[in-house]
Amino acid sequence: MDRRDFLRTCGTFIAAGAALSVGGALATKAKGRDGDVFWQIDPFACTQCGRCATDCVLPVSAVKCFHANKVCGYCDLCGGYYRPSVKDLNTAAENQMCPTGAITRKFVEEPYFEYTIDENLCNGCGKCVKGCTSFGNGSLFLQIQQDLCQNCNECEIAKVCPSDAIKRVSYDEAYKLKDHA
Amino acid sequence: MITVGLVVFYLIVLVGWHLYDPTRGFTEAVPGADNRPEGSARKADDVVIGEYFIKDEGDVAASELKGEWACFRGANHDNIAVNAQPMSLVKGDFKEMWSVETGEGHAAPVISEGKAYVLDYEEATSSDALRCFDLTTGKQLWKRRYRVPMKRNHGFSRTIPAIIKNNIVTIGPEGHVMCCDKVSGDMKWSIDMKKRFESEIPFWYTGQCPLIEDDVLVLAPAGKDTLMIGVDVNTGNTVWGTPNSVGFKMSHSSVMPMTLGGTHTYLYIGVGGVCGVSAEKGSEGQLLWSATKWQPSVVAPSPMQVSQNQVFLVAGYGAGGAMLQVSKSGAGWNASITDSYKASAGMSSEQQTPINYKGTLITILPKDGGGMRERLAMYSPSNLHNPIWTSAADERFGLGPYIIVDDKLFAFKEDGELYVYSVSAKSMSLIKKQRVMEEGIDAWGPMAYADGYLVMRDSKNIKCLKVFE
Numbered sequence: 001m002d003r004r005d006f007l008r009t010c011g012t013f014i015a016a017g018a019a020l021s022v023g024g025a026l027a028t029k030a031k032g033r034d035g036d037v038f039w040q041i042d043p044f045a046c047t048q049c050g051r052c053a054t055d056c057v058l059p060v061s062a063v064k065c066f067h068a069n070k071v072c073g074y075c076d077l078c079g080g081y082y083r084p085s086v087k088d089l090n091t092a093a094e095n096q097m098c099p100t101g102a103i104t105r106k107f108v109e110e111p112y113f114e115y116t117i118d119e120n121l122c123n124g125c126g127k128c129v130k131g132c133t134s135f136g137n138g139s140l141f142l143q144i145q146q147d148l149c150q151n152c153n154e155c156e157i158a159k160v161c162p163s164d165a166i167k168r169v170s171y172d173e174a175y176k177l178k179d180h181a
Numbered sequence: 182m183i184t185v186g187l188v189v190f191y192l193i194v195l196v197g198w199h200l201y202d203p204t205r206g207f208t209e210a211v212p213g214a215d216n217r218p219e220g221s222a223r224k225a226d227d228v229v230i231g232e233y234f235i236k237d238e239g240d241v242a243a244s245e246l247k248g249e250w251a252c253f254r255g256a257n258h259d260n261i262a263v264n265a266q267p268m269s270l271v272k273g274d275f276k277e278m279w280s281v282e283t284g285e286g287h288a289a290p291v292i293s294e295g296k297a298y299v300l301d302y303e304e305a306t307s308s309d310a311l312r313c314f315d316l317t318t319g320k321q322l323w324k325r326r327y328r329v330p331m332k333r334n335h336g337f338s339r340t341i342p343a344i345i346k347n348n349i350v351t352i353g354p355e356g357h358v359m360c361c362d363k364v365s366g367d368m369k370w371s372i373d374m375k376k377r378f379e380s381e382i383p384f385w386y387t388g389q390c391p392l393i394e395d396d397v398l399v400l401a402p403a404g405k406d407t408l409m410i411g412v413d414v415n416t417g418n419t420v421w422g423t424p425n426s427v428g429f430k431m432s433h434s435s436v437m438p439m440t441l442g443g444t445h446t447y448l449y450i451g452v453g454g455v456c457g458v459s460a461e462k463g464s465e466g467q468l469l470w471s472a473t474k475w476q477p478s479v480v481a482p483s484p485m486q487v488s489q490n491q492v493f494l495v496a497g498y499g500a501g502g503a504m505l506q507v508s509k510s511g512a513g514w515n516a517s518i519t520d521s522y523k524a525s526a527g528m529s530s531e532q533q534t535p536i537n538y539k540g541t542l543i544t545i546l547p548k549d550g551g552g553m554r555e556r557l558a559m560y561s562p563s564n565l566h567n568p569i570w571t572s573a574a575d576e577r578f579g580l581g582p583y584i585i586v587d588d589k590l591f592a593f594k595e596d597g598e599l600y601v602y603s604v605s606a607k608s609m610s611l612i613k614k615q616r617v618m619e620e621g622i623d624a625w626g627p628m629a630y631a632d633g634y635l636v637m638r639d640s641k642n643i644k645c646l647k648v649f650e
Contacts, residue, residue: 086225087225088224089225090215090217091214091215134305
């Protein structure tokens with residue numbers, strides 16, 4: 001084999017390998033959307049134990065607080081926003097339940113306020129969810145943010161979840177939401 | 182050269198360390214970030230009556246059941262229910278239809294068109310909560326609540342709502358009056374008696390149950406200037422008022438309507454005495470008479486009419502009983518106490534209002550009632566000192582409630598055991614008894630009955646039994 005044939009043969013193999021790699025990756029991605037399973041929290045089984053924030057393999061948990069606006073009562077005295085012993089209903093840090101300030105609220109009309117979760121600040125501790133579930137309509141709930149989740153074979157949170165609320169489900173069920181329940 | 186370089190390096194690090202602000206990305210969480218309008222600042226303790234509503238799953242549509250027990254002591258204010266159709270007492274043990282947990286307290290239910298309503302107190306949210314249940318299943322259909330932080334004092338909840346047409350009216354333990362649509366739970370109007378009338382809420386909270394007659398809600402705020410008011414139940418507007426010229430304060434007792442000397446009258450035992458206010462068209466709210474000779478410091482039972490011009494008054498904690506005589510005297514009225522005695526000397530009651538059944542008075546004697554303490558007893562109005570019948574020595578009921586349905590008397594021991602007696606005008610005989618609450622505690626709230634269902638409670642649970650079929 002002369003040098004030219006050698007280079008041509010190598011080029012053919014490299015091109016074929018690249019084509020196979022791209023094809024395989026696409027096939028894997030397509031398979032992932034339709035056939036793979038994803039970790040999901042059942043918000044109706046969740047007891048807001050706080051382990052989602054501490055046991056995820058990510059530095060900041062992939063579990064986030066979601067808000068079902070259809071379920072929300074838009075309460076002024078929101079059990080998810082305010083600490084139980086709050087005295088003044090204002091947005092000062094000492095009154096807020098969320099340790100990271102991830103919940104903001106805006107006045108809509110007397111006596112209603114709209115609540116929004118800042119996903120980047122939320123660490124999935126579930127304190128707001130517990131407050132909302134105990135004292136309100138339960139519109140706040142925990143769910144796994146799929147674009148952050150590493151989809152580990154064995155979810156570290158699922159292993160310690162005391163209410164067995166985390167399960168693997170198919171792609172189309174990945175987000176179990178309260179306002180779609 | 183190396184030394185100079187190190188000095189420069191450390192100087193740069195030092196300056197950089199001082200200039201670098203690790204909190205530069207932080208946002209300060211301060212009041213006002215929610216655009217709350219100026220002037221609407223609120224403290225958590227500020228009560229907004231009826232603020233929150235939670236609709237549960239379930240059908241709130243009209244039920245086939247049409248029975249009513251729509252207010253304290255029922256439609257005739259006598260604590261006697263009558264089945265519209267002939268029904269038989271269930272043989273054997275009564276079946277428990279449902280049971281629900283409540284906040285600690287003694288508020289009792291009303292029943293209307295297949296729904297049961299109770300003004301509960303939610304300890305977790307420190308809220309008065311009007312809860313609507315399906316009478317047959319106990320499934321909660323909705324609740325409307327408002328935050329009222331308060332301290333436990335023999336529990337929290339106290340009163341019984343009143344229903345007229347589509348309106349349900351409640352009075353909370355701190356004197357908050359709320360009117361809602363009984364089907365949808367929609368808020369209609371509210372009154373804060375403590376704020377508006379400067380009412381002094383009794384030590385064991387407001388026990389006054391709302392009274393509604395002809396679409397007019399009668400309240401006794403017994404405040405600084407106002408003794409009693411009439412409120413249009415459809416609008417919440419005050420339609421008449423009675424100045425508190427007698428200086429009575431709010432008690433745990435409720436306003437009772439009765440016709441005395443031919444005049445329809447609202448009777449109220451306040452702290453300070455008993456009074457009668459005109460309920461006649463054209464003179465509503467006029468103070469007709471008052472009597473201050475009998476004025477216990479704590480009164481829970483309500484006045485009970487005995488004859489055309491006689492009213493039996495009773496209170497616990499050593500007060501005992503009294504007979505009030507009311508008669509017209511020229512253009513005015515004369516009200517006098519004709520008999521008054523300690524609890525151990527005759528018919529008395531600590532918490533429940535007695536029943537006048539076919540001219541015979543039925544009560545549970547109080548704990549200071551001597552040897553017959555806590556027994557069920559019957560008296561003739563002509564002799565309030567010697568009972569004509571008492572329950573057996575082991576049939577003692579504490580502060581438990583009792584109700585008559587047809588000719589059966591249901592008495593509920595305060596530890597949760599239900600006794601059923603056949604009642605006649607001169608005696609009673611025990612038919613059966615059944616434990617309803619395992620380890621029941623302080624079952625003091627009055628019972629409600631309609632359509633064969635008897636609803637009862639202890640301090641933490643409400644249960645419903647099917648007693649007639």
